[in-house]
Amino acid sequence: MSPKALDYESLNENVKKVQYAVRGELYLRASELQKEGKKIIFTNVGNPHALGQKPLTFPRQVVALCQAPFLLDDPNVGLLFPADAIARAKHYLSLTSGGLGAYSDSRGLPGVRKEVADFIGRRDGYPSDPELIFLTDGASKGVMQILNAIIRGEGDGVLVPVPQYPLYSAAIALFGGSLVPYYLEETANWGLDVADLRQSVAQARRKGITVRAMVIINPGNPTGQCLSAANLREILQFCYQENLVLLGDEVYQQNIYQDERPFISVKKVLMDMGGPMSKEVQLVSFHSVSKGYWGEFHLRVLMLQTVDEIYKIASISLSPNVPAMIFLGLMVNPPKPGDISYDQFVRESKEILESLRRRARIMTDGFNSCRNVVCNFTEGAMYSFPQIRLPPRAIEAAKKAGKVPDVFYCLKLLEATGISTVPGSGFGQKEGVFHLRTTILPAEEDMPAIMASFKKFNDEFMEQYEDHRGYSRM
Amino acid sequence: MSPKALDYESLNENVKKVQYAVRGELYLRASELQKEGKKIIFTNVGNPHALGQKPLTFPRQVVALCQAPFLLDDPNVGLLFPADAIARAKHYLSLTSGGLGAYSDSRGLPGVRKEVADFIGRRDGYPSDPELIFLTDGASKGVMQILNAIIRGEGDGVLVPVPQYPLYSAAIALFGGSLVPYYLEETANWGLDVADLRQSVAQARRKGITVRAMVIINPGNPTGQCLSAANLREILQFCYQENLVLLGDEVYQQNIYQDERPFISVKKVLMDMGGPMSKEVQLVSFHSVSKGYWGEFHLRVLMLQTVDEIYKIASISLSPNVPAMIFLGLMVNPPKPGDISYDQFVRESKEILESLRRRARIMTDGFNSCRNVVCNFTEGAMYSFPQIRLPPRAIEAAKKAGKVPDVFYCLKLLEATGISTVPGSGFGQKEGVFHLRTTILPAEEDMPAIMASFKKFNDEFMEQYEDHRGYSRM
Ligand SMILES: Cc1ncc(COP(=O)(O)O)c(C=O)c1O
Numbered sequence: 028m029s030p031k032a033l034d035y036e037s038l039n040e041n042v043k044k045v046q047y048a049v050r051g052e053l054y055l056r057a058s059e060l061q062k063e064g065k066k067i068i069f070t071n072v073g074n075p076h077a078l079g080q081k082p083l084t085f086p087r088q089v090v091a092l093c094q095a096p097f098l099l100d101d102p103n104v105g106l107l108f109p110a111d112a113i114a115r116a117k118h119y120l121s122l123t124s125g126g127l128g129a130y131s132d133s134r135g136l137p138g139v140r141k142e143v144a145d146f147i148g149r150r151d152g153y154p155s156d157p158e159l160i161f162l163t164d165g166a167s168k169g170v171m172q173i174l175n176a177i178i179r180g181e182g183d184g185v186l187v188p189v190p191q192y193p194l195y196s197a198a199i200a201l202f203g204g205s206l207v208p209y210y211l212e213e214t215a216n217w218g219l220d221v222a223d224l225r226q227s228v229a230q231a232r233r234k235g236i237t238v239r240a241m242v243i244i245n246p247g248n249p250t251g252q253c254l255s256a257a258n259l260r261e262i263l264q265f266c267y268q269e270n271l272v273l274l275g276d277e278v279y280q281q282n283i284y285q286d287e288r289p290f291i292s293v294k295k296v297l298m299d300m301g302g303p304m305s306k307e308v309q310l311v312s313f314h315s316v317s318k319g320y321w322g323e324f325h326l327r328v329l330m331l332q333t334v335d336e337i338y339k340i341a342s343i344s345l346s347p348n349v350p351a352m353i354f355l356g357l358m359v360n361p362p363k364p365g366d367i368s369y370d371q372f373v374r375e376s377k378e379i380l381e382s383l384r385r386r387a388r389i390m391t392d393g394f395n396s397c398r399n400v401v402c403n404f405t406e407g408a409m410y411s412f413p414q415i416r417l418p419p420r421a422i423e424a425a426k427k428a429g430k431v432p433d434v435f436y437c438l439k440l441l442e443a444t445g446i447s448t449v450p451g452s453g454f455g456q457k458e459g460v461f462h463l464r465t466t467i468l469p470a471e472e473d474m475p476a477i478m479a480s481f482k483k484f485n486d487e488f489m490e491q492y493e494d495h496r497g498y499s500r501m
Numbered sequence: 502m503s504p505k506a507l508d509y510e511s512l513n514e515n516v517k518k519v520q521y522a523v524r525g526e527l528y529l530r531a532s533e534l535q536k537e538g539k540k541i542i543f544t545n546v547g548n549p550h551a552l553g554q555k556p557l558t559f560p561r562q563v564v565a566l567c568q569a570p571f572l573l574d575d576p577n578v579g580l581l582f583p584a585d586a587i588a589r590a591k592h593y594l595s596l597t598s599g600g601l602g603a604y605s606d607s608r609g610l611p612g613v614r615k616e617v618a619d620f621i622g623r624r625d626g627y628p629s630d631p632e633l634i635f636l637t638d639g640a641s642k643g644v645m646q647i648l649n650a651i652i653r654g655e656g657d658g659v660l661v662p663v664p665q666y667p668l669y670s671a672a673i674a675l676f677g678g679s680l681v682p683y684y685l686e687e688t689a690n691w692g693l694d695v696a697d698l699r700q701s702v703a704q705a706r707r708k709g710i711t712v713r714a715m716v717i718i719n720p721g722n723p724t725g726q727c728l729s730a731a732n733l734r735e736i737l738q739f740c741y742q743e744n745l746v747l748l749g750d751e752v753y754q755q756n757i758y759q760d761e762r763p764f765i766s767v768k769k770v771l772m773d774m775g776g777p778m779s780k781e782v783q784l785v786s787f788h789s790v791s792k793g794y795w796g797e798f799h800l801r802v803l804m805l806q807t808v809d810e811i812y813k814i815a816s817i818s819l820s821p822n823v824p825a826m827i828f829l830g831l832m833v834n835p836p837k838p839g840d841i842s843y844d845q846f847v848r849e850s851k852e853i854l855e856s857l858r859r860r861a862r863i864m865t866d867g868f869n870s871c872r873n874v875v876c877n878f879t880e881g882a883m884y885s886f887p888q889i890r891l892p893p894r895a896i897e898a899a900k901k902a903g904k905v906p907d908v909f910y911c912l913k914l915l916e917a918t919g920i921s922t923v924p925g926s927g928f929g930q931k932e933g934v935f936h937l938r939t940t941i942l943p944a945e946e947d948m949p950a951i952m953a954s955f956k957k958f959n960d961e962f963m964e965q966y967e968d969h970r971g972y973s974r975m
């Protein structure tokens with residue numbers, strides 16, 4: 028009998044390719060070890076709440092009230108909820124048509140889109156049009172919808188940074204397009220070199236590929252860098268010249284751990300440049316409530332903003348989920364000075380951000396204290412991406428074991444310490460250079476022990492595989 | 502300058518096709534009229550809460566507590582929440598890894614998948630394996646994932662009922678496959694004729710299409726029929742012979758309005774048939790919390806159950822949203838006799854279902870009392886799908902106005918009465934036959950007036966366009 032439609036061999040090849048890219052050997056091994064009873068430190072996914080980060084109180088109060096609107100009529104409601112949370116819940120319920128259980132406009136609740144537009148206006152200093160804001164269930168979904176609209180087939184290319192967050196490679200594979208890589212420069216703090224970009228495009232064109240779009244991730248995942256305004260200007264200029272849609276993934280805009288290079292939105296940079304360009308460049312940018320100090324994963328909503336005619340692209344999905352939209356409203360409109368919940372809100376969010384800043388420092392310093400490890404400081408986002416300089420004998424040993432060298436290293440790290448990371452090859456890296464990615468999310472008090480355990484493993488590993496003949500270490 | 506990637510003319514054609522299929526002229530006109538201040542009765546979408554259906558109290562209490570877990574430590578919590586809701590909230594929080602804000606397994610929380618499997622076991626009388634249950638954000642998303650995996654290109658066909666819920670045509674268009682229609686038989690209460698199915702497959706094969714899957718919707722949307730066990734057996738036999746994956750859309754399984762033909766799941770029918778067939782047929786079925794008497798749209802989760810190896814298909818999305826999974830757990834595990842909230846829960850759900858049953862009756866009878874309108878009884882789901890026998894002169898007038906005839910009729914209905922329906926052509930119908938779809942969801946007390954207003958419009962319309970020469974009505 029011929030294979031059936033859901034038999035593996037007869038599935039859509041694009042879907043199979045995607046599967047290959049996202050399901051890592053490392054994650055599977057870590058899950059196995061956990062089942063066997065080993066304590067695993069999951070630093071492989073940016074999942075703050077799973078690692079103990081507490082949700083912010085105020086938004087959770089508001090959403091709980093919206094979930095159970097009959098509480099608003101209960102005379103005891105004031106015993107459990109502060110008055111400003113009650114007022115906000117009433118406000119958001121009034122923006123829905125039938126509470127949390129009803130469909131809304133497929134672009135999202137108009138009232139929330141208005142609040143988002145106001146936020147963008149305040150952030151950038153330029154008015155933003157609510158009609159150009161789309162809310163989706165997670166930035167991932169928004170990215171996929173746009174790429175689906177842009178990619179017509181193999182001949183369409185999308186410029187993606189290397190290393191990159193694999194959502195992009197997965198989506199491009201799924202829609203059958205061509206990924207056109209450009210390299211971030213590790214020695215320039217993971218900055219972006221426009222000369223390099225030009226080369227990538229030229230090379231793709233020689234292969235017959237029409238480059239249609241470019242992705243930037245700022246702050247970067249996995250690289251943690253913040254792009255400078257100058258760099259963003261060059262990128263915009265480039266997209267203008269080359270007629271590319273620019274997809275600006277800015278989901279980590281609240282996660283900044285230094286003061287030299289604050290977050291600046293690509294939209295603001297474009298508007299600052301002015302002229303015909305600011306009207307011509309097709310820009311789509313993404314934000315999410317799953318990051319920042321919110322980390323409300325289940326409430327991912329995209330704020331998609333664009334200066335051009337993306338509103339012509341219909342959404343085939345029904346409307347985004349309403350609690351998520353309320354969270355988004357609260358994120359762009361947090362309690363203000365004088366509100367009952369203001370002090371608590373500020374205290375809670377500051378605690379989270381300041382602790383992340385300290386953790387970023389502990390991690391970077393920890394990695395840089397290790398033999399053959401160099402690591403740029405995590406300027407933003409939630410990740411550390413150290414380079415591991417594997418000795419030739421380690422690379423040989425990996426080959427013998429049938430493993431990619433960084434996978435080999437990360438598996439040994441996992442077995443020895445329980446630290447579950449993602450090998451750099453999952454994000455792309457230059458030929459012959461190796462990395463791993465961890466999140467900076469483990470609890471602050473556990474951090475020193477984790478880094479000590481990493482250092483012990485790493486330094487022993489290097490000791491074992493280094494060719495001592497060339498060294499004068501004794 | 503050449504068109505940019507997001508300019509309409511240069512978008513992916515598949516995406517444009519989808520847009521065309523789902524955005525109806527009628528919906529747009531209704532929104533316009535609403536903006537102009539006209540009172541619109543939106544019966545175009547199955548959106549119970551927007552039309553006044555109250556959410557069930559108990560599940561909302563549980564989810565509100567899970568959203569704001571700090572309430573569980575508040576000494577006053579018992580003043581606002583009953584003890585069984587508190588216990589359930591603790592139970593579901595214990596199934597998560599970090600509360601509602603954390604990612605879960607991409608197939609859904611294992612504990613909830615277990616509860617779903619137990620429910621299916623009780624429903625069908627056959628044990629169900631939690632490993633074969635996937636939770637997704639809405640049945641729509643589950644359907645899209647499966648179709649994406651099955652469709653490799655234009656040469657792959659999917660059998661879809663006509664009339665059908667347009668999710669299927671939209672998804673097939675989006676993934677670039679071929680829709681192979683089969684017709685439901687209106688005079689046989691929208692039943693399915695297997696001889697007809699065979700013809701559809703043969704015809705598709707002659708065009709070089711490999712038919713890979715078949716969709717059934719039971720209870721039907723827009724047709725409202727419940728398939729009999731005998732009919733389901735024939736369908737399964739057919740899929741077995743033809744090597745087709747069967748997609749069973751059973752999202753309306755709780756919405757049944759008669760006692761002769763209760764809902765029976767296609768999985769149960771397959772298991773009852775036994776033999777090698779019950780192991781060979783690849784079956785995927787879908788359920789959702791957005792329907793039934795729950796109508797919790799924002800909390801759509803698919804329960805995807807399959808008797809075969811669908812677990813090999815990786816999910817590229819992150820995990821489904823956690824509040825929705827909790828609702829699903831509550832749906833498959835509602836309060837039991839003796840629980841504090843049992844009586845309230847039963848009362849609320851019965852009220853909703855019994856009222857829907859009465860509304861289905863009022864609507865069908867209302868349509869059948871109109872000139873040139875015939876309508877099957879809504880056995881299940883949420884829709885009424887009357888046939889409108891348009892007189893030739895009405896069809897001519899529509900042509901002159903550049904409209905499809907049923908769109909012409911529905912637009913006139915909208916302008917005259919504010920009743921917003923969906924023309925049958927949006928779902929597919931036989932050549933030369935016309936329908937419209939309404940939901941049965943307007944408030945029961947408004948129903949008589951709505952039907953009277955419909956009758957007045959319809960009978961005047963018929964009066965205007967009927968050719969009186971052939972009639973002896975005076
Ligand atoms: C760079 C980047 N973009 C997008 C996303 C997805 O965001 P969301 O959770 O809103 O889908 C992530 C999640 O990790 C990310 O790291």
Ligand SMILES: Cc1ncc(COP(=O)(O)O)c(C=O)c1O
Nearest residue numbers: 639640641666722752789791801
């Ligand atoms: C037949 C049918 N299947 C699936 C769906 C989608 O369900 P969900 O809301 O879970 O995505 C609908 C929604 O109207 C439907 O009518």
